[in-house]
Amino acid sequence: MIPNSDQVYETPKILGSGDSCVVVEFSDAIDMEANIRLQDLRRIMETWSVPGIRECVPTYRSLSVYYNPLKITRPKLEETIRRALESIGRRAERERRTLVIPVSYGGEFGPDMESVSNHTGLPEDEIIRRHTNADYYCYMLGFTPGFGYLGGMDESLATPRLRNPRLIIPAGSVGIAGNQTGVYSVDSPGGWRLIGRTPLKLFDPGDDANPTLMEAGEWVRFRGISPGEYASILEDVHSGRYIPERSAEAG
Amino acid sequence: MSFVVERPGMMTIVQDLGRWGRQFMGIPVSDPMDQFSLRIGNVVLGNDQNAAALEIVSSGLDITVNVEQCVVLAGADLNMRINGLASPPWTVNYIPRGGRITIDGPPKDGIRSYLCFSGGIGVPPVMGSRSTYVKASLGGYKGRALKAGDVVSLCDPAPLWRRGVGFACPADMRPTQCNDEPLYTMDGPQIDAFTQSGIDTFYGETFTVTRDTDRMGCRLDGPEIGRRKPPDIISDGIAQGAVQVPGRGRPIVMMSDRQTTGGYTKIAVVSTWSIARLAQRIPGDEVRFQRVGEEEAVSYLLRFERDLWRLDNMRAAYRSKPHYY
Structure with missing residues (x-):
């Protein structure tokens, strides 16, 4: 999870992945520059809305392009991708979007706060300060619907996973696993050390247009809230009144 | 209703x-x-x-x-x-x-x-x-x-x-009627993670469908597929039919409920046509991967599309005839 490793290929590789998918690989490492570029490629391809392309799926260092081979041939598709790659360089400055996720740290929501404190040697308020003081880059969504792979956690917070994973972790739980941090998007088993919980819904299957809160390619910042604020935001989320806090600036 | x-x-x-x-x-x-x-x-x-x-x-x-x-x-x-x-x-x-x-x-x-x-x-x-x-x-x-x-x-x-x-x-x-065909398969995005003899094993030997098969993936048993590079990669996208080879060297073919991303080397990808044929095989069945190019894989889809069109015409003709029942 160490970004910015200078391992971006000069020319991205287009790799076949069956008869209906190609992978455009920008790097063989987790690399923020590669990821930002492939998010650009995805946006360009979506703007062009090329007939036959089903969807583009960003991952850490590649973009999977799924297509219908009866509507667009492989050579035509590759040519389209190459043209899109050329226009990445020409794009104007990128916008940097940041999503704010309110988190109630510690207490019943953060049952592993103490073990993280013991492992890192930091008091609880310092853990919260460092966890809320960083901007996290969302490389991709995956693992479960709406789960964001975040990069950029303060390395002093790194704590290994639990030896005995929990059978059920409530959606919204904020955890640490090694040098990664993340938010459980659906109730699931897992071994991450839980330090807090957000009242926001990371995955809402009832919301057809925007079922996920996070988006690949945007930044995430955590904001500490009290259990009281947690309860009031939760109420707003349930009644549909809550609008997630987002800011945009030129990147 | x-x-x-x-x-x-x-x-x-x-x-x-x-x-x-x-x-x-x-x-x-x-x-x-x-x-x-x-x-x-x-x-x-x-x-x-x-x-x-x-x-x-x-x-x-x-x-x-x-x-x-x-x-x-x-x-x-x-x-x-x-x-x-x-x-x-x-x-x-x-x-x-x-x-x-x-x-x-x-x-x-x-x-x-x-x-x-x-x-x-x-x-x-x-x-x-x-x-x-x-x-x-x-x-x-x-x-x-x-x-x-x-x-x-x-x-x-x-x-x-x-x-x-x-x-x-x-x-x-x-x-x-095509269930017993070999699985038409293309080289995968990480084929270079495997040795030549590993690749030969994959395309040359037979594998057995195991009970460990569901809508997510079909686990196969058979000879170990030799590799040059470690089995774990940085997670990338998983296409339908992707053949992941985790640490123990036995292939898993990713099916309908495949997760969107994954972190194992993919030696090959089974064609869209053949993945549905694999879905009809039962535990204990033997399967073989036959290496094809992308064009051949698409030709099976084209053939199906033509059949489907013909079928739809036959249905329309059938419907317009008088029936007594």
């Missing part, structure tokens, strides 16, 4: 052609295991190809249909009876109001079949699809496999559905 589940069978779920366009959110496609059988079932009925049907594994399903309808069982022959009378697969069968459909095997020509209704199943679409993704309780009937007592709603039957009764997909167009 609905049907009531009397006996749910091993694993019966509502499926359409899948929830495309959401993989970037981490939401799997959940396409049908044998899309070609489902599409033929729908075309034979005069439905939209994407109409939702029941995906049935093996047998043991029993339902009562509360409306006069017609149905097609497309895929494996699971021995369907309507009110006790043997009713052939791939054929439009009439079902009276209150009719009982019993599907009780033993399976022939595969293991999975689609019970298609005229007009399709009417569960509410979730994110553009009626497919069931059980792991996240998404879509289908309450996000899960059917249970006894469930009442599942049906859409209005297609117009003039009565005129289609008796129409059948000809034997030479049924995809299940």
